[in-house]
Amino acid sequence: AQKITQTQPGMFVQEKEAVTLDCTYDTSDPSYGLFWYKQPSSGEMIFLIYQGSYDQQNATEGRYSLNFQKARKSANLVISASQLGDSAMYFCAMREGSGYNKLIFGAGTRLAVHP
């Protein structure tokens, strides 16, 4: 079974609008972390936001927020006030366990921001 599922291969949004990118995950480990990365066409992986499984509040970082619904095992990324520079691939990833561990990535969602 897929550990990380991103069901939207492509999304588009109008500039200045908000957009939600979906991510669901599957783990039996009570301790885990969820990450979102942005990959522009240049190829670098840019960390956006982190949510720990025991965090009580949804994570926020500037225009990025994570809609964490633990019971549903979803960790959707919300980008507010989209900008043209937000056009990129977005990857959801999970780290299982409480220490060092590899990231398991979803297949990604390509976001296009239209003027």
Added chain:
Amino acid sequence: GAGVSQSPSNKVTEKGKDVELRCDPISGHTALYWYRQSLGQGLEFLIYFQGNSAPDKSGLPSDRFSAERTGGSVSTLTIQRTQQEDSAVYLCASSLEGAKYEQYFGPGTRLTVT
């Protein structure tokens, strides 16, 4: 400060040749990870090193792949007898100790096997 660096940025090799890819992590980062990304795909875990512990090699796709980390810093990923399916971008990442810390990625090495 300096980020994660990788070399070479691009490598073209003939099928059957061996290649070495290098990663310099961020100074002070004790964990180092290798991933690969095939065209249009997500990242696939290969191997990670944490401090002086034995590396987690569970993601290496075959025994043609190996990696080492010398002195707790620089790492080299070696692919022996390269195959065309090895063509991908190989990404290295490093992180601080602690579960909440993100992994910082290097720019990657684009490997093309002809």
